[in-house]
Amino acid sequence: MRLETRAVRSARGHVRSDTTREVGGAHVPPIDLSTTYTFDTAEAVAASMDALIEGAGEAPNPVYARLQNPTVSRFESALADLESAEAGVAFASGMAAITAVVMAACSEASPEGWARGRHVVAVRPVYGGTDHLLTSGLLGTEVSWVESTEVASAVRHDTSLVLLETPANPTLVMVDIADVVSQVRACETRLGHRIAVAVDNTFATPILQRPLELGADLVVHSATKFLGGHGDVMGGVVATSEEWAHPLRQIRMITGGVLHPMAGYMLHRGLQTLPVRVRAQQASARVIAERLVLHPDVIAVHYPGLSGDPVETRLLQTQQVGPGSLLAFRVRGGREASERVMETLTLICRAVSLGSVDSLIQAPALLTHRVVDPASREAAGVPDDLLRLSVGLESVEDLWNDLEQALATVARIVPEPKKAGPGLGEGAVMSAASPWESRAPSGEFEMVGGAGI
């Protein structure tokens, strides 16, 4: 079945009368809020307990909600289905999911044959919280931050995990997943053990990109974003093999970062509209990116493929089927001007987070990446004046009108334009053949993006 069908139907069982009979014929799966599950015989409950302690996804008796919950299990298997994974393991938040991945990979918990060292290789930028988790060494790990093309040279005998985000938060830089995987596989041959490659797929979602199909071992999501899609549920999930799901479930059982069943229900429901939302939001984001490029007071636009960089153009044909609905931009006049633009918006919501039905804007240096030290932030391409926009489902014309009126404040506080606006219809244009075909507008405009930038 195709992705759209699976998004609507996975883990629902409403076409099979034998499954629906168990829940009284309900068309929509019920929410199981029970924290504990009764048992009849000691022998049977002990067998279930043993299976769950070993990291099994399901046991005949769930025993206790920190070990297993049927509502959460449905979301896990539906998400796994969309990510082409054997299993999904849900957590209380994206950070809880990432923490569990680092713990599983960099400890004795990792599966047989996989490295158990404490070294992580990571590609910047990543979400500020992830950056902080790795840089702080809170989990007893050491991190080497590298360019995506230099992963192999950073891998050591004690490297257990390679972590990347693509498109990256907040610069939208794309990383060639297959290339990173092949660099890591070459190191494995040399070192004689496996090294886990984890990809944060929050920005792309499985609708646009499925990293496991490109050879990655673990996919992480902040389910709080597109999977929920309405800004009202917090969660995280890892899509992976059963081999990795076992230690992840064991870590979840011990550390307790479980997803609440109500959140599991809402995320499962969110998946049903994910393909439609992602594509509609992406269509508007493309229009906005194109118009921002042409705006005289905008000095840089970050959007996958917009720069015409050949690597990104290729990745948009082979890795990611569309640029998505996140973009970032800079206005002339620096941080003060960008903050003023943000504050002048009347429709677009000033708030962190992304992937919601409504458009959200924030300044990464001010908020999501504030915990990253300023020098590392700058080096990763995140200047203080960068604004990140998550485009929602509002009318694109209403969104543009709001942006345009807010951008008018730039001319008031910084009177001298640095470049002549090339006018609508020139500059970056979309084409059906390649995702984007761009030619640089005149002036000092910077089109940002492209792997390696």
Ligand SMILES: Cc1ncc(COP(=O)(O)O)c(C=O)c1O
């Ligand atoms: C790419 C990415 N990964 C992970 C996270 C962390 O997710 P959560 O806020 O659900 O813990 C975020 C949060 O913004 C994110 O943007």
